Amino acid sequence: MEDVMAKYVRNIQGNKVELELVEIDPDDVVLDPTNPRVGFSMRQLGDAEAGDAACTLLLTSQEDTESLKRSIMLSGGVQEPIYLRHDRTVAEGNRRVVALRAAKEEHPDNPAFGTMPAWIIPEGTPEHVVQDLLNEIHLGSVRGWAPYEKALQMRALVASGLIEAEVAERYRMTTNDVRQHIEAANLMDRLYFPITQDPTDAEHRSKYSYFLEFAKNGRIQRHREAMPDLAQRFAGWVRDGRLDTGMKVRKLPKILDAKEAVRLLEVDGFDAAEEYLSERNPREQEMYLLMERARARLAEMSVVELVEAKHSPERLEILEALQQTVTDVLDNIERVAVRQTQRKAGGGRKRR
Template identity: 30%
Template sequence: MKNNTLYDVEKIANAESIDVKLEDIKLDSYNVRFLHLPQKLSDKEIEEILWDEKDTTELYRQILSAGGVYEEPVLNSELIVIEGNRRIVCLRKLKQEANKGGLPGISKNHFDKVKCKILPKNTPPQIIDIFLATIHVKGKKPWNAFNKAKHIFNLYDSGGFSYDDLSKKLGMGKSTVIRAVEVYGATQKYGDKYKADKEWFRKFTYFDELYKRKDLKEFRKEDKNLERFENWVFHKKLDDVREVRQLAKILQDEDAFKEFEKNDFDAAMNLIGLKDPSINSVEFKKIKDTIDVLRNFSRKELSKTVKDDSRLKLLNSLKKEIDSLVKDITSMKKTS
């Protein structure tokens, strides 16, 4: 499909608005929230899931207070929700209450109809997908990271859009778009490979961390390493996403890596801690950070220190404390 599709989303914004009976509107079983689930959900199941989402109750209160929705839901020609599923769920609940006379000051039929934008019958799916991306990927109602990445992946995987297209339309850096595609693709590949992991989509954060870290860039270039990573995640060698942030340290230490393969993450990090006390000690972490500051002391700061005795005094105090600490430790070692 031609890339000028990127600009045809205006057709959705300018779609005709009409009153629709709430009972005729169907929730979208192909909503990005549900695509990772093994089976298609019924309308009732979708309603229950959306009603249980943490922000839905607040949206319900907002609609009740306003007496209606601020933004019109968008439906396709078959009256399936394209955008606004949670609003429809809230309106259904309000309609039930109103019909029973349970909303003081509001007529029984107040929520029986809702004004919606109706898309032309032959609206291309790519236009709808870009429209949803402008709202939920980079817009004012963002999806969670997994759903954002999934939607960007689907847009790219459809073959209709390049990385440059998506970067421009979504207002995101090209590298961010590429990472979203790579991370979701890797997560989906993991899910396809390890079907026993029914919660595979929750491992998205592990792959997101893998592709985020610069110190793992070389590691993830090789397919065999990605396969090893998948295996570690599935077999819980990496049992917490925060452990991925320390993985490079293990990979760079041959002994630690052997310990990781033989036992687990904690055993490997304990071995590294014996070689580098800054790993497990807050005090030595600060000392190591101080050493890094001194090693990278800028010429600008150096020039200021030459002209400022208070700065030199502070450095001399640091040297004095270090010399005293080393002297005490050396003395204790001789007597121990």
């Protein structure tokens, strides 16, 4: 049994939890197989394989764990306590455990790498209180929760027995926001990670915002009713890089409105689909979009702006030049149309 170095009563959402601070050997703790960085891969393993060794291997293979190990070695050990459940399973600090184990293996005679500080969460603490504790730790930490990890935390709170409205209150969100965050995480776990080459790659988790936009966008959700496989196809588009920015995901509803645009997205990519739409709708073309914005802005000029323009030769010159340019363009369009009509008529007479 470890010696208790200190005790601290922490108020967590109105629940008082007495934490005990101990020094513990990193080899005496058990890694959390549900850790967001490795959770998906661990769930794919059988019970016999999904142990501490597999979790260690998955965390060790990530580049940021190696950099954390170097940081720990430079600072002479782990400085910030991890959090352990009463059975010594890691609640928070899995990477620090793995990094310290590696440092200890490289320098077995250095006592700085033999133990690490840890807060012990007492037995009998309700799971939702543990999840609230982890949430508070990360909200107040420089590390913070990454968006995907935050969604998993919400999901864990719901799984522990809280209703979505209670979770929303903790995160200062609406109930619908919480539902959408959880749905986005579920979509990634169910449809995206399984089709990626390496589900543990941290780059995949950065795509979470795409799936959140997918879950939130009302126009996309309406398309799901007519396209039952839309979520699966969306996951494939993200994996293949056809949707590789948040802006493209936000523009997706316009593509879904046209079957040919969807086909072009899948065959030739997003730019081809967008070009097809711009040909059908001038307002999708950059030049016409700029003109439409300018027209709308001119139509909304206030009295003050009109008076200002009246007494400003420079402003009047710009407006008059714009008027003349538009007139010239319209005249040119008309002349081109007349020539094309005459050419067609002449060609028709020759054929006769």
